[in-house]
Amino acid sequence: MRTLPRSLWYLIHVALAQVSAQESLSLNTLYSFSGASLSGDPTFSLPQAQQLTVSVAICSTGTIFPAFFVNNNTASTSTTGDFEIPLHSGFGNWTGNTQQGGLLVVQNVGQTSFQVAASTGALVHELIPALPFLGDTTNTQALIFSPPISPIESSPSAYPNYTLPPANLSAPAQPSSPPPFSLVIAPTSSSLASDMQTACRINSTSSAGLVVSNDLWLRDNRGWRSQWLVDDLTPSTNYTAYVIRDQVKLSGPIYFTTKSLTFPCPLVHSLPFCPSTSYAVPLPFPQSPASSYDSSNLPQSISDPLLQYMTNFTTMLLTFACGRDLYSPLQTCESCQEAYRAWLCSVSFPRCAEPQTSYFSPSSPTPALTPPQSGSNSRNLFLPNVSFSYQTVLPCLEVCSAADRACPNFLGIKCPTPRFNAASSYGVGFIDEGEQGVLGGGSTGAAQDRWGNVWCNPA
Numbered sequence: 001m002r003t004l005p006r007s008l009w010y011l012i013h014v015a016l017a018q019v020s021a022q023e024s025l026s027l028n029t030l031y032s033f034s035g036a037s038l039s040g041d042p043t044f045s046l047p048q049a050q051q052l053t054v055s056v057a058i059c060s061t062g063t064i065f066p067a068f069f070v071n072n073n074t075a076s077t078s079t080t081g082d083f084e085i086p087l088h089s090g091f092g093n094w095t096g097n098t099q100q101g102g103l104l105v106v107q108n109v110g111q112t113s114f115q116v117a118a119s120t121g122a123l124v125h126e127l128i129p130a131l132p133f134l135g136d137t138t139n140t141q142a143l144i145f146s147p148p149i150s151p152i153e154s155s156p157s158a159y160p161n162y163t164l165p166p167a168n169l170s171a172p173a174q175p176s177s178p179p180p181f182s183l184v185i186a187p188t189s190s191s192l193a194s195d196m197q198t199a200c201r202i203n204s205t206s207s208a209g210l211v212v213s214n215d216l217w218l219r220d221n222r223g224w225r226s227q228w229l230v231d232d233l234t235p236s237t238n239y240t241a242y243v244i245r246d247q248v249k250l251s252g253p254i255y256f257t258t259k260s261l262t263f264p265c266p267l268v269h270s271l272p273f274c275p276s277t278s279y280a281v282p283l284p285f286p287q288s289p290a291s292s293y294d295s296s297n298l299p300q301s302i303s304d305p306l307l308q309y310m311t312n313f314t315t316m317l318l319t320f321a322c323g324r325d326l327y328s329p330l331q332t333c334e335s336c337q338e339a340y341r342a343w344l345c346s347v348s349f350p351r352c353a354e355p356q357t358s359y360f361s362p363s364s365p366t367p368a369l370t371p372p373q374s375g376s377n378s379r380n381l382f383l384p385n386v387s388f389s390y391q392t393v394l395p396c397l398e399v400c401s402a403a404d405r406a407c408p409n410f411l412g413i414k415c416p417t418p419r420f421n422a423a424s425s426y427g428v429g430f431i432d433e434g435e436q437g438v439l440g441g442g443s444t445g446a447a448q449d450r451w452g453n454v455w456c457n458p459a
Contacts, residue, residue, distance in 0.1 A: 090196030368427030427456025
């Protein structure tokens with residue numbers, strides 16, 4: 001028996017659908033369907049719009065997936081037609097004119113679960129290009145951030161009332177209605193990254209670990225992020241992580257590996273005076289019930305000297321006529337203070353690390369690790385002595401160079417040169433090439449990547 005072509009079956013289906021009952025899709029509404037509760041090939045009536053976007057997402061696994069077709073019954077022959085929505089990793093979308101209505105037809109539904117949405121603005125379903133950000137891990141914990149939202153816009157001060165932020169920063173008001181975020185973590189062995197890359201599919205996965213805290217945090221001026229501290233992970237295990245926004249927008253995956261069972265350093269995070277510090281530091285384990293350090297339990301013997309350094313630097317910087325005289329066409333006193341803060345925090349809080357064992361990038365360069373040490377820390381004598389042995393990953397040389405470039409010459413900021421002794425105290429050649437005055441061209445181009453590799457400490 002000869003079978004009709006797929007496109008002809010679709011045209012016949014559309015013709016029959018014109019006289020059958022159809023479910024209408026409303027604008028900016030998310031619809032979820034299960035093949036088990038649908039009969040035949042469902043047909044949906046599309047809303048009228050000059051430019052309508054239809055997005056679809058597959059929410060279940062399987063070997064055979066539905067096909068989605070759009071028919072827009074417009075008068076303009078240039079935009080009238082029958083279109084199949086191509087699916088990529090379970091996600092697809094179509095944009096066109098439906099001023100005289102249109103139809104969405106779904107074929108071969110089977111037992112598949114899927115979502116549909118129609119909008120006149122941005123995509124409802126979306127693969128967010130920006131990735132989640134990994135702060136760091138311990139043997140059982142991970143600190144993960146969402147992509148940034150609500151960029152911070154600040155107006156610079158004007159002379160003669162030029163002011164700079166205090167040493168102990170106070171964050172601006174949080175967004176009044178931040179979008180809801182959720183975090184999904186799964187062992188990489190589960191092959192979640194090989195499955196449908198849609199928010200509804202990933203969200204149906206049982207997430208590993210226990211969320212100890214989840215709040216908004218302003219790491220830098222790129223915007224607020226949702227921050228998760230996750231515990232009860234398995235030591236020396238590869239994990240895959242996603243962040244889901246508004247239940248329909250997917251960011252990720254990123255990958256990370258928990259440290260070995262004997263890794264001794266706790267996480268330090270959520271410090272107003274060092275907002276980008278979010279990694280393991282060589283400190284004694286905090287008193288129970290705390291499992292990490294933040295501004296509420298970090299010893300004052302550590303924070304007070306750092307705040308004093310920051311206050312003294314700001315006082316010296318303001319002896320320059322900030323806002324009136326220019327020392328650079330690109331930099332300001334505010335950018336100088338920001339760069340100095342990043343450098344001060346990166347050298348004041350050494351970042352604990354272990355030799356790389358990640359299988360994600362087996363040929364990647366060796367991180368800038370120090371030899372094992374214990375007792376007092378030569379970089380910050382205000383850190384308490386520890387009895388355990390640990391290694392640290394050195395700060396990136398670019399952190400020092402950024403402060404050198406951003407600040408006036410009279411402050412005397414000087415960085416070691418790659419040609420001589422820079423590699424003894426900084427990670428060299430990862431972001432920049434390592435030649436004096438040459439930007440970019442490093443072996444990795446970044447301090448860390450989405451695979452969990454960290455070559456030097458960026459802040």
